[in-house]
Amino acid sequence: MTATARPGREAARAARRAELLDAADRAIRRDGPEVSMETLAAEAGITKPVLYRHFTDRGGLLDAVAERHARRLTDELRTALSEQRHPRERIRSVMATYLTFLERDPNLHRFVTRVAPSERPGARSAIDDALTVVCDQVVAAVARELTGARLDPGPATTWGIGMVGMVQLVGDRWIDTHDVTREVLVERLTDLIWNGFRGIVVSAPRARGDLRGPAGPVS
Amino acid sequence: MTATARPGREAARAARRAELLDAADRAIRRDGPEVSMETLAAEAGITKPVLYRHFTDRGGLLDAVAERHARRLTDELRTALSEQRHPRERIRSVMATYLTFLERDPNLHRFVTRVAPSERPGARSAIDDALTVVCDQVVAAVARELTGARLDPGPATTWGIGMVGMVQLVGDRWIDTHDVTREVLVERLTDLIWNGFRGIVVSAPRARGDLRGPAGPVS
DNA sequence: GCGAAGTGTTACCGTCGGTAACGTCTGCGG
DNA sequence: CCGCAGACGTTACCGACGGTAACACTTCGC
Secondary structure, eight states: OOSOOOOOHHHHHHHHHHHHHHHHHHHHHHHOTTOOHHHHHHHTTSOHHHHHHHSSSHHHHHHHHHHHHHHHHHHHHHHHHHHOOSHHHHHHHHHHHHHHHHHHOHHHHHIIIIIHHHHSSSSOOHHHHHHHHHHHHHHHHHHHHHHHTTOOOTTHHHHHHHHHHHHHHHHHHHHHHOOSOHHHHHHHHHHHHHHHHHHHHHHSOOOTTOOSTTOOSOO | OOOOOOHHHHHHHHHHHHHHHHHHHHHHHHHOTTOOHHHHHHHTTSOHHHHHHHSSSHHHHHHHHHHHHHHHHHHHHHHHHHHOOSHHHHHHHHHHHHHHHHHHOHHHHHIIIIIHHHHSSSSOOHHHHHHHHHHHHHHHHHHHHHHHTTOOOTTHHHHHHHHHHHHHHHHHHHHHHOOSOHHHHHHHHHHHHHHHHHHHHHTSSOOOOOSSSOOOOOO
16 A cells, blocks of 8 residues: 555565465354355455455355464463473463453354364364364373373373363353353363373383384384 | 144154165265255255255255264263172273274265364354263263262363363374274273273372382372 | 045245355556 | 557356245045
8 A cells, every 4th residue: 555665565465465375264253153145245345255365265264264263372382281291280281272262252153163164065174183283282192291201102092082072062061051150170180180190100101111012102 | 734644654654764874875985975855865866955855955864874873882882881899890991992992984984073063153062062071971970080099070071071182182092093993092091081080089199109219109 | 535644746935055156456567 | 659468357147055836646535
């Protein structure tokens, strides 16, 4: 617009894209996830073809919207996982982070976890990727914990993913009922997970340096 | 008044409905969950309006298809929960039941857990209900276990739902990778859950300890 | 035979995702 | 100053799909 010199066509395009995403975000928050492309465009003050010049298709747009939030979430989770030193606090921190995110905007969460993935039949959506990222983070943390305790890190993937799924469904139901406070929920989930691990660690054969088989560290 | 209450009429209609559902089931298995109503009708050897006379709309049809499988699953889970006496075996049995169901027809599972629910925007789908039923079953079992151990059954809902979510996501990812056998997966999940509970039950007043440190022997 | 009710059809509508084709403003090189 | 390249925006349309109206054929009780 003004004397912005030459912000670079590329940068300008990226900025415009961000604006469109902001508008889409507003529209989704307001009208739910089934908004038509027309409404999406109208919210941005333009018409459909412009949207299609910035995003390949509806799936691409929704995917991009979801990706922003997913990225924010994964970032927060990453710090939560890295900040806390004590394993139990780490678990609790992750739980609290996720549930806070969930509580902040339930509609958006529904959109991200339910609608956006199923909107693109075959393609791997950014949401799937984001969930994968979250799972990978947790899995890696679990694996570290296991190897630190001289245990076979093989089950880390299963357990890590399991924790994510656990929090996901619990959170999903909790949005509707809101039957307990977030703090209580966090406490309960942490209890279950923490005790689960402690039980495994305590009851497992603890031969030093005995990682069953040639199974290396988890990918 | 509709005094024409033929005894066979109602049954015939139900039978026809079942046929249509069978056809829909085949089509979904073959072409994925995004099948058009035309294809669905064609698979049954008829045209669209007939479908709409038996089911209110697309959502209703999909819902009915999903409900059958959901009912089968919940039945199997119910028996699995009631047959086994030992808590650990009960957990294992439920896990195995669900994963077997999952393995038997992955596309169908995807359809049931992903597509069908989001197909009806606001309405509570039969799938949601089915998931609720499953959760309720597990929650009740957990509550029984807790009260049996003279513990507060308050967290039962959280833990029960958490377990369901855990198995759900783990199973979902497992379909794609199939990185371990079902038996191993069942074992790992059972380990986590069982140890989680044992840890809680054993250490009613929670004792905190670092995983890496010399965790005091429990049990 | 005749209406009622069920089963089936064709032909259509409205919506929506997606696109082609056109107009407009801007800045650049001649 | 002219013209042209190209991004930004539009209108008008297509095709697919969910859903429905209207009509035709069988069946059965009266």
